Amino acid sequence: MSGTTQRNDKNMPTIGAIVRRPAWVLLVLLIALALNIGAAFLPVSPFLKTGFHLIVAALTVAFIAFIFMELEKKGPTIHLFAGSGLVWIAILFLLIFSDYGLRP
Amino acid sequence: MSDAVLDKTSARDESTFDKGYLGAGHTLRSWLFTTDHKRIAILYTLTLTVFFFVGGIAIALVRIELVTPAQDFVSADEYNRLFTLHGIVMVWFFLVPSIPATFGNFLLPLMLGSRDLAFPRLNLFSWYLTVIGGAFTIYVLLAGGVDTGWTFYTPYSSIYSNSHVIAAATAVFVAGFGTIATGINFIVTIHTMRAPGLTWFRLPLFVWSMYTVSIVIVLATPVLAMTLTLMMAERFLGVPIFNASEGGDPLLFQHLFWFYSHPAVYIMILPAMGVVSEVIPCFARRRLFGYDFMVYALAAISLIGFFVWGHHMFVSGQSPYANLVFSFLSFIVAVPSAIKVFNWTATLYGGQISYEAPMLYAFGFVGLFTIGGLTGLFLASIPIDVQATDTYFVVAHFHYVMVGGTVSAFFAALHFWWPKITGRMYPETWARFAAVLMFFGFNFTFFPQFIMGWAGMPRRYGSYPPEFQVYHVLSSAGAAVLAIAYLLPFAYMIWSLRWGQRAPGNPWQATGLEWQTPSPPPKHNFDRVPTVEHGPYDYHHEGYVDQKEEIAGSMQTAQTDGDQE
Amino acid sequence: MTAARVAPVESSALREPWKDIVRQRQAVELGMWAFLASELLFFSGLFAGYTIYRSLYPQAFWEAGAETDLWYGGINTAILLVSSAVMAVVPRAARWPELGLFARTMLWLAALLGMAFLVLKGFEYREDFRQHLWPGPDFKLRIEGAELFFAFYWILTSIHAVHLIIGIALVTRLAIAGARDPEWFAETPAVRATALYWGLVDIIWTVVFVVIYLPGRGG
Numbered sequence: 001m002s003g004t005t006q007r008n009d010k011n012m013p014t015i016g017a018i019v020r021r022p023a024w025v026l027l028v029l030l031i032a033l034a035l036n037i038g039a040a041f042l043p044v045s046p047f048l049k050t051g052f053h054l055i056v057a058a059l060t061v062a063f064i065a066f067i068f069m070e071l072e073k074k075g076p077t078i079h080l081f082a083g084s085g086l087v088w089i090a091i092l093f094l095l096i097f098s099d100y101g102l103r104p
Numbered sequence: 105m106s107d108a109v110l111d112k113t114s115a116r117d118e119s120t121f122d123k124g125y126l127g128a129g130h131t132l133r134s135w136l137f138t139t140d141h142k143r144i145a146i147l148y149t150l151t152l153t154v155f156f157f158v159g160g161i162a163i164a165l166v167r168i169e170l171v172t173p174a175q176d177f178v179s180a181d182e183y184n185r186l187f188t189l190h191g192i193v194m195v196w197f198f199l200v201p202s203i204p205a206t207f208g209n210f211l212l213p214l215m216l217g218s219r220d221l222a223f224p225r226l227n228l229f230s231w232y233l234t235v236i237g238g239a240f241t242i243y244v245l246l247a248g249g250v251d252t253g254w255t256f257y258t259p260y261s262s263i264y265s266n267s268h269v270i271a272a273a274t275a276v277f278v279a280g281f282g283t284i285a286t287g288i289n290f291i292v293t294i295h296t297m298r299a300p301g302l303t304w305f306r307l308p309l310f311v312w313s314m315y316t317v318s319i320v321i322v323l324a325t326p327v328l329a330m331t332l333t334l335m336m337a338e339r340f341l342g343v344p345i346f347n348a349s350e351g352g353d354p355l356l357f358q359h360l361f362w363f364y365s366h367p368a369v370y371i372m373i374l375p376a377m378g379v380v381s382e383v384i385p386c387f388a389r390r391r392l393f394g395y396d397f398m399v400y401a402l403a404a405i406s407l408i409g410f411f412v413w414g415h416h417m418f419v420s421g422q423s424p425y426a427n428l429v430f431s432f433l434s435f436i437v438a439v440p441s442a443i444k445v446f447n448w449t450a451t452l453y454g455g456q457i458s459y460e461a462p463m464l465y466a467f468g469f470v471g472l473f474t475i476g477g478l479t480g481l482f483l484a485s486i487p488i489d490v491q492a493t494d495t496y497f498v499v500a501h502f503h504y505v506m507v508g509g510t511v512s513a514f515f516a517a518l519h520f521w522w523p524k525i526t527g528r529m530y531p532e533t534w535a536r537f538a539a540v541l542m543f544f545g546f547n548f549t550f551f552p553q554f555i556m557g558w559a560g561m562p563r564r565y566g567s568y569p570p571e572f573q574v575y576h577v578l579s580s581a582g583a584a585v586l587a588i589a590y591l592l593p594f595a596y597m598i599w600s601l602r603w604g605q606r607a608p609g610n611p612w613q614a615t616g617l618e619w620q621t622p623s624p625p626p627k628h629n630f631d632r633v634p635t636v637e638h639g640p641y642d643y644h645h646e647g648y649v650d651q652k653e654e655i656a657g658s659m660q661t662a663q664t665d666g667d668q669e
Numbered sequence: 670m671t672a673a674r675v676a677p678v679e680s681s682a683l684r685e686p687w688k689d690i691v692r693q694r695q696a697v698e699l700g701m702w703a704f705l706a707s708e709l710l711f712f713s714g715l716f717a718g719y720t721i722y723r724s725l726y727p728q729a730f731w732e733a734g735a736e737t738d739l740w741y742g743g744i745n746t747a748i749l750l751v752s753s754a755v756m757a758v759v760p761r762a763a764r765w766p767e768l769g770l771f772a773r774t775m776l777w778l779a780a781l782l783g784m785a786f787l788v789l790k791g792f793e794y795r796e797d798f799r800q801h802l803w804p805g806p807d808f809k810l811r812i813e814g815a816e817l818f819f820a821f822y823w824i825l826t827s828i829h830a831v832h833l834i835i836g837i838a839l840v841t842r843l844a845i846a847g848a849r850d851p852e853w854f855a856e857t858p859a860v861r862a863t864a865l866y867w868g869l870v871d872i873i874w875t876v877v878f879v880v881i882y883l884p885g886r887g888g
Contacts, residue, residue: 041887085706330714
C-alpha cells in the first residue's frame with residue numbers, strides 16, 4: 001500500500017508492466033482448464049478423474065486469489081479472514097460427513 | 105439533515121433531547137437517514153422493542169390456550185401459527201440482533217474511542233434490511249401466519265404446509281444479511297479503529313464479545329441463507345432437494361439449518377456474557393477475575409459452538425456414530441462456559457458489592473444461565489436426550505439460556521447504559537423491583553416446564569392430558585408475572601426520559617472509555633481522542649477498599665494489570 | 670502515512686469517520702475479505718448438499734453430468750478467467766491518474782465479458798429446457814438421483830448468475846462514476862472492493878464448472 005498517494009511519474013509502472021503478470025497467469029490458467037477438460041475424457045476411474053479435477057480447480061482458485069486478487073501482498077489479518085472461510089467449510093464438510101459417512 | 109424544524113422540547117433547555125447526539129436534529133429525516141451509530145442504535149432499539157412485544161403477544165395467546173387441557177381458546181392450526189410466529193420473531197427479530205445491534209452499535213465506537221463504526225452507511229443499510237425483513241414478517245402475520253415452527257423443517261415447509269412459508273423465510277433471509285453487514289462492520293471497526301494505546305488485551309470484554317459474535321455471525325448466517333434458499337427453491341420451483349420421494353434427504357436440511365442455528369445460540373449468548381462482564385466488575389468494585397481466560401473462553405465458545413450442531417438431531421435418524429461425536433463435542437463446549445461462570449463468581453469474591461438494578465439483572469443472568477447450561481449437559485447426553493427430545497424440558501432449557509440469559513443481560517445493559525444513552529437516570533427502586541420480579545416471574549414460568557417436560561409433556565401441542573394442567577397453569581401464571589416485569593421497565597424508562605434525574609458522565613464510577621464522555625455523548629463521541637494507558641476494569645484488583653480512595657486512586661494505583669492469580 | 674498528501678484528492682474519496690484514506694482503504698479491504706469468507710460459506714451449503722447426494726448416487730450424478738453442455742460450460746469458464754485477469758489489472762492501474770482511462774477501459778471489458786457469459790448461459794438454459802433437463806414429470810433421465818443433480822445444476826448456476834449480475838452492475842457503476850470524477854477514481858477503495866468481488870465470482874465458478882460439467886465425460 002506504500003506510495004499510493006505519491007504522484008511521482010518515476011514510480012508509475014507502464015501498462016506493459018502491469019499487464020505482464022496477470023497475462024502470464026491467465027495463460028497458465030487457460031492451459032490448466034484445457035488439461036482439466038481433456039482429463040475428463042481419459043479412460044480412467046471416475047474417482048481419479050474427479051480427484052484430478054478438484055486439484056486443478058484448487059490450484060486455479062489459489063492463482064486467482066493470490067495473484068489476481070493480490071492475496072500474496074496482504075498481511076496476516078487478511079490471510080486469516082480469507083483462510084477462515086476455508087476452515088469453516090472444512091468444519092461443515094467434516095461434521096456433516098460424520099453422519100453421512102458413518103451411517104450403518 | 106436540516107434542523108429547521110424543531111419540536112417543542114427544544115424550547116426548554118432542560119430536555120435531554122437537546123443534548124449531545126440527541127440534539128443533533130429533531131426531524132424524522134435526521135433519524136431515518138442518520139449515519140450516527142448512536143442514532144442507528146436507537147432505531148434498532150425501537151424496532152426490536154416492537155418485535156419483542158409482537159413475539160410476546162403471540163406467546164401470551166399460547167399460554168392462555170394452555171391453561172386448560174382442551175383445545176378451546178384457539179384452533180390447533182392457529183396455535184401452530186402462534187408458536188411459530190413467537191419463535192421466528194423472538195429468534196431473528198429480537199434475540200439475534202438484540203444486544204449487538206442496539207448496545208453493540210451504541211457502545212462499540214465509544215468503547216474503542218472512535219467517532220463511529222468503520223462503515224456508517226453500511227450500518228444504516230443493515231437497519232433497513234432488518235426493517236424490510238420485519239415488514240415481511242408483519243406481512244406473514246397479517247396474511248394468516250406460518251405453521252412450520254421456527255425451524256422450517258422440510259419436507260413439511262417445502263412441500264406440505266399451506267401457510268406463508270416463502271414470505272417468512274424471505275423475512276429471515278433478508279434480516280440475516282442485515283446481521284451479516286453488522287458483523288462485518290464490527291469486525292472491521294475493532295481491527296482498525298481502536299484508540300491509541302488500546303491494544304487487543306486492553307479491550308473491554310464487551311468488545312471481545314462483539315468481536316467473537318461478529319465472526320460467528322459472518323461465518324454461520326450465510327449457511328442459513330442458503331438453507332432457506334434451497335427450501336424455498338423446492339417449494340416455489342418444485343426442484344427436488346430435500347424431498348425423499350425424489351431421493352433427497354430431509355436430514356440434509358436439518359444439518360445445514362443447525363450448522364447456523366446452533367451457533368446462533370452463541371450469537372445470542374456471547375453478547376450477554378460481554379454485558380455481564382462489564383456490569384459485575386463495576387458493581388463489585390473489583391477487577392474482573394481472569395481477564396485473559398475470559399477472552400480465550402469467548403473465542404473457544406464461538407469456535408466449538410460450530411462443532412456441536414448434531415445434538416439437535418439425536419433422534420432424527422442420523423448415524424449413531426455421529427451422535428457419539430456430537431455428544432462428546434457438546435460436553436466440551438460446556439468447559440469454556442463454566443470458566444466464565446466461575447470467573448464472574450470469583451470477581452465477586454472480596455468485592456464491595458452494591459445491588460443496583462444492572463447488578464441484579466446480571467446476577468439473574470449468572471444463575472439462570474447456569475441452570476440453562478447445566479440442563480444443556482443433560483441434553484448433550486444421548487440417553488437422556490432421547491427421553492427429553494421435543495418435550496417441555498428442552499423448551500425450558502433453551503428459555504433459561506435465551507430468555508433467562510440473554511434477555512436478563514439485555515435488561516442489565518439497558519439499565520447500566522441508560523444514563524449514557526439518554527442522559528437520564530432510571531428510577532432505581534422501580535428498577536430493582538422489576539429486576540427481582542423478572543427473576544421470579546421467569547422461574548415461575550419455566551421451572552414447571554422442566555418438571556412437566558421430564559414427565560413427558562411434548563412441546564408444540566395445544567391440548568394435553570389433564571395431569572399436566574397444574575404445571576401449565578403455574579407456567580401461564582408465571583408468564584403473566586413475567587409480562588408485568590417486562591412492561592414495568594417500558595413504563596419507567598419512558599418516564600425517566602422526561603422526569604428522570606440528570607445523569608452525569610460517569611454515574612457508576614465505571615472504567616471504560618464510554619464513561620469518559622458526557623451523557624448523552626456528543627455526535628462525534630469524544631471532544632479529544634482518548635489515549636489508553638492500562639487494561640480494562642481498573643477497579644481495585646484485590647478486593648475491598650474504601651470507595652472514595654478507590655475512585656481517586658483508580659488513576660494511579662491500579663495500573664498493575666499483569667497476569668492474575 | 671505521515672507523508673504529505675494533496676488534500677483535495679484525499680477528500681474526494683474520504684468518507685466519515687476516516688481521517689486517512691490509506692486507513693480507509695485497508696478497512697474496506699478487510700471488510701471485503703470478511704464478506705468473501707461469508708460468501709464462501711453461503712455457497713458451501715450448496716456444495717455440501719451436492720457432495721452428499723453425489724456420494725449417495727454416484728452413478729446418477731455421472732450420467733446426469735454427461736447431459737450438461739461442455740461447450741457452453743468450457744467457453745464460459747474461459748471467458749470468466751479472462752475477465753478476472755482483466756479485472757486484476759484494474760486496481761494496479763487505477764491508482765495512477767494517468768492510467769485511469771486504461772483502468773476504466775479494462776472495467777468495461779470485464780463487464781462485457783461478464784455479459785457475454787450471461788448471454789451464453791441464456792442460450793445454454795434454453796437448450797437445457799428443450800432437452801427436458803428441468804426436474805419434473807417430463808425429466809429426461811429416469812435414474813434416481815439425476816433430478817437431484819439437475820436441481821443443483823439450476824440452483825448453483827442461477828445463484829452464481831445473480832452474483833455475476835451484481836458484479837456487472839458494480840463494475841459498470843465504478844466505470845461510470847470513475848469517468849465522472851477521475852480524482853475520486855484514483856483514490857477510492859471501491860476499485861479494489863469491486864475487483865475482489867469479481868474474483869470471488871470467478872472462484873465460485875471454477876468449482877461449479879468442475880463439479881457440474883466434468884463428471885460423466887468419456888464414458
